[in-house]
Amino acid sequence: MNTPVRLPIEGWGRRRLARAQAWADGSRLRGWAFEFLWFGLKQAWACLFGGLMLALIVGTFLFWPDEAPVSRYDFLVIGAVLIQVAMLVFRLESREEAAVIFLFHVAGTIMELFKTAHGSWIYPEDSVLRIGAVPLFSGFMYAAVGSYIARVQRIFHIRVRRYPPLWATWALATAIYVNFFSHHWLPDVRIGLFAATAVLFGPGLFYFTTDRKRRAMPLLLGYFLVALFIWFAENLGTFGRAWVYPGQEAGWEMVSLAKLGSWFLLMIISVVLVSLVRRPEPEPGT
Numbered sequence: 001m002n003t004p005v006r007l008p009i010e011g012w013g014r015r016r017l018a019r020a021q022a023w024a025d026g027s028r029l030r031g032w033a034f035e036f037l038w039f040g041l042k043q044a045w046a047c048l049f050g051g052l053m054l055a056l057i058v059g060t061f062l063f064w065p066d067e068a069p070v071s072r073y074d075f076l077v078i079g080a081v082l083i084q085v086a087m088l089v090f091r092l093e094s095r096e097e098a099a100v101i102f103l104f105h106v107a108g109t110i111m112e113l114f115k116t117a118h119g120s121w122i123y124p125e126d127s128v129l130r131i132g133a134v135p136l137f138s139g140f141m142y143a144a145v146g147s148y149i150a151r152v153q154r155i156f157h158i159r160v161r162r163y164p165p166l167w168a169t170w171a172l173a174t175a176i177y178v179n180f181f182s183h184h185w186l187p188d189v190r191i192g193l194f195a196a197t198a199v200l201f202g203p204g205l206f207y208f209t210t211d212r213k214r215r216a217m218p219l220l221l222g223y224f225l226v227a228l229f230i231w232f233a234e235n236l237g238t239f240g241r242a243w244v245y246p247g248q249e250a251g252w253e254m255v256s257l258a259k260l261g262s263w264f265l266l267m268i269i270s271v272v273l274v275s276l277v278r279r280p281e282p283e284p285g286t
Helices: 008-012 014-024 028-046 048-063 072-089 095-117 137-155 166-182 190-201 219-239 259-277
Strands: 159-161 205-209 214-218
Touching: 014 028, 028 048, 028 137, 048 072, 048 137, 048 219, 072 095, 072 137, 095 137, 095 166, 095 259, 137 219, 137 259, 166 190, 166 259, 190 219, 190 259, 205 219, 214 219, 219 259
Parallel strands: none
Antiparallel strands: 159 205, 205 214
């Protein structure tokens, strides 16, 4: 059963929370402001894995000592493993969610090996813990997306209406994943994939609870917003030289907005992978 999750702050100050909710009930504007703040806090909690990884990437980029006995990339691998173990030990993630993360790690590492071999991006620093040109921490960046998708469903008690048939979503996700590889030799069919995504997911809605009211949002809008925030995170990752795109070798510059399309399609893969271990639940009344 998909049950709502309380943030740590809710357990630490229930009386203060009740007073804040009473204050928010004083006017519509206060209510919106309180709900928006609560939405941000819950989103941050859902992004815990990815947020900690970005903090490690940027922090080590700014402060990593040249005389360190291990390479920065190897430290990122160790840090990612420790974060994952801690989240399981402290029950911040379920075993089900850990299974999703493993699937993302495998799928992401395979893509990394292929893309780096074709020069789509590079990892400019040396390391020991790597496969070919790909340091092992890279798979955890994909896993962070999987962690977010799984956790946000639980934290916001997300349910759906008019979700497409699972077999159709699996076929679409497979086609998207294959196109990430095949477009290096064959025509890039992402326009057709965008169209198929719109047809399948366009009618769908997801429902969520931020504070006390159920809210609704179109599935496609939700996926786009998450892709946008991943693009922001990617800019932080490249600023911290976790990886480098062509044109960024001499110095950092913002990642092209064209990458938003790739992240949007990755979101479809992400949602479908999560559905393998946690089927979308219908909103009551459907």
